[in-house]
Amino acid sequence: MTKYLFVTGGVLSSLGKGIAAASIGALLKARGHSVTFVKLDPYINLDPGTMNPYQHGEVFVTDDGTESDLDLGHYERYTGLSMSKRNNYTAGRVYNNVIQKERRGDYLGATVQVVPHITDEIKCCIQSAGTDPKVDVVIVEIGGTVGDIESLPFLEAIRQIPLDIGRQHVFYIHLTLVPFIQAADELKTKPTQHSVNKMREIGIQPDMLLCRTDRPIAQALKRKIALFCNVSPEAVITAQDVKNVYEVPLLFHKEGLDTIVAKHLRLKGVPKLSAWKQVVRRLSTPVGHVKIAIVGKYVGMKDAYKSLYESLVHGGLSVRHSVQVVWIDSEQVTRDNVTAQFSGCQGLLVAGGFGNRGIEGKIHAITYARERRLPFFGTCLGLQCAVIEFSRYVAGLPEADSTEFTPQTKDPVIDLLPDQHTVVQKGATMRLGAYPCKVIRGTHAYAAYRQDKIMERHRHRYEFNNRYRDAITKAGLTISGVSPDDKLVEIIELSDHPWFLAVQFHPEFKSQPTYPHPLFSAFVGAAVRQAPVSP
Ligand code: GLN
Numbered sequence: 001m002t003k004y005l006f007v008t009g010g011v012l013s014s015l016g017k018g019i020a021a022a023s024i025g026a027l028l029k030a031r032g033h034s035v036t037f038v039k040l041d042p043y044i045n046l047d048p049g050t051m052n053p054y055q056h057g058e059v060f061v062t063d064d065g066t067e068s069d070l071d072l073g074h075y076e077r078y079t080g081l082s083m084s085k086r087n088n089y090t091a092g093r094v095y096n097n098v099i100q101k102e103r104r105g106d107y108l109g110a111t112v113q114v115v116p117h118i119t120d121e122i123k124c125c126i127q128s129a130g131t132d133p134k135v136d137v138v139i140v141e142i143g144g145t146v147g148d149i150e151s152l153p154f155l156e157a158i159r160q161i162p163l164d165i166g167r168q169h170v171f172y173i174h175l176t177l178v179p180f181i182q183a184a185d186e187l188k189t190k191p192t193q194h195s196v197n198k199m200r201e202i203g204i205q206p207d208m209l210l211c212r213t214d215r216p217i218a219q220a221l222k223r224k225i226a227l228f229c230n231v232s233p234e235a236v237i238t239a240q241d242v243k244n245v246y247e248v249p250l251l252f253h254k255e256g257l258d259t260i261v262a263k264h265l266r267l268k269g270v271p272k273l274s275a276w277k278q279v280v281r282r283l284s285t286p287v288g289h290v291k292i293a294i295v296g297k298y299v300g301m302k303d304a305y306k307s308l309y310e311s312l313v314h315g316g317l318s319v320r321h322s323v324q325v326v327w328i329d330s331e332q333v334t335r336d337n338v339t340a341q342f343s344g345c346q347g348l349l350v351a352g353g354f355g356n357r358g359i360e361g362k363i364h365a366i367t368y369a370r371e372r373r374l375p376f377f378g379t380c381l382g383l384q385c386a387v388i389e390f391s392r393y394v395a396g397l398p399e400a401d402s403t404e405f406t407p408q409t410k411d412p413v414i415d416l417l418p419d420q421h422t423v424v425q426k427g428a429t430m431r432l433g434a435y436p437c438k439v440i441r442g443t444h445a446y447a448a449y450r451q452d453k454i455m456e457r458h459r460h461r462y463e464f465n466n467r468y469r470d471a472i473t474k475a476g477l478t479i480s481g482v483s484p485d486d487k488l489v490e491i492i493e494l495s496d497h498p499w500f501l502a503v504q505f506h507p508e509f510k511s512q513p514t515y516p517h518p519l520f521s522a523f524v525g526a527a528v529r530q531a532p533v534s535p
Contacts, residue, residue, distance in 0.1 A: 290527050
């Protein structure tokens with residue numbers, strides 16, 4: 001019998017519901033259970049692919065090419081599972097399914113309503129993740145905060161699930177905030193009480209509370225929360241702020257979370273946490289520090305580069321260094337200030353992105369890395385900028401550009417794929433998901449992967465223009481990865497540079513703390529060997 005564990009959030013957003021859900025998954029997996037996840041997002045977009053990263057953070061791409069919520073990235077990083085379109089539903093997708101069914105005539109005669117039609121559809125989405133007989137527990141995270149108008153149908157749907165399958169197969173976890181109020185010199189429980197009351201109004205009694213706080217919660221306070229919120233005192237879990245997000249599974253375990261969940265859901269198994277302990281040990285005992293610049297246009301928006309940032313941390317783990325990321329606004333980088341901008345850095349990464357804002361700054365940064373032999377890593381748009389930079393300043397094509405930025409450019413070294421010319425709709429029409437790539441032996445790329453064939457995830461429309469392959473490679477750029485039919489350039493590098501490599505795909509979507517991605521390990525390793533830029 002598949003069990004369902006629901007994670008809801010109260011009081012305010014950004015309390016780390018995604019990391020909490022991922023950590024619970026990691027613990028259940030460490031106890032020998034097979035888990036999967038469903039993220040339910042209450043907005044109307046069919047997927048987050050068309051949203052601005054300022055609003056929504058990074059768009060995480062799965063192997064099957066789904067543009068999904070960044071929480072799926074946490075799920076993959078904490079459990080090593082591969083997510084797909086079955087693991088993320090938005091209100092828009094749910095309504096779309098229902099409207100299509102209505103048009104098909106599936107509800108002939110009925111008035112189609114939120115309850116039961118939308119709620120039934122939500123239950124279908126949730127339960128389709130549990131149809132795999134190998135899955136012991138489906139962890140369902142509801143986006144948003146209890147009290148939002150948008151989340152109501154989702155909460156109503158999860159309220160009904162125990163009626164369908166039995167209360168003993170369902171566990172509700174509610175994440176709340178227990179703030180410390182300076183003036184009173186006290187931790188306050190009222191927001192938690194109100195938030196749980198909201199849940200109970202809807203008909204859901206949480207089985208466990210995860211109390212986000214900046215300090216330990218004393219037993220007496222736990223008992224108070226338990227009494228007012230109608231949960232047992234041991235199910236009041238202190239979710240104290242941590243230095244590093246990978247400490248959360250062990251923190252929850254210390255608080256007894258997995259033991260309580262396992263008891264309620266009648267799951268047998270003993271936790272094997274050595275891999276997590278090793279990650280945390282390595283994180284807390286680095287042999288050194290390395291400073292790496294991320295050059296991008298969503299500065300100050302860590303969520304927009306979530307997987308990239310985490311991948312750098314993982315790369316650091318494999319060379320026992322802690323990575324300090326310096327965020328550089330590409331719009332502020334000029335030819336004159338570039339040295340000052342990168343002062344103290346030992347490597348620079350140019351991230352993916354869309355549109356021409358900040359492109360010239362990225363190109364100046366790449367020139368600097370190429371000429372000063374600073375380790376450089378480009379992902380997706382980062383590769384496209386590196387090709388433009390090399391074409392302009394080395395291959396003698398001063399007007400080289402991408403048709404994304406300058407449609408009429410004389411030398412479109414980056415251009416649309418032929419099949420993209422006819423695309424009109426913007427949603428889910430890029431080259432998306434995992435594609436194979438052949439890695440050429442004797443290159444930096446091969447030294448990192450040590451494999452001839454790899455699979456990496458893509459999210460882009462534009463490509464290296466094959467018309468320029470000869471001119472650019474003759475000028476000295478090495479193509480070190482191509483599609484199996486040799487039609488698409490996937491990896492480029494400079495052979496005579498300590499580490500200058502860029503990829504058309506997004507390796508950051510496949511890195512995990514327990515399995516750092518080889519390119520991030522190699523890049524951070526090269527940065528560790530590099531002396532910092534002096535101003
Ligand atoms: N804008 C570029 C393209 O569409 C790069 C996309 C990206 O960096 N993800 O090809």
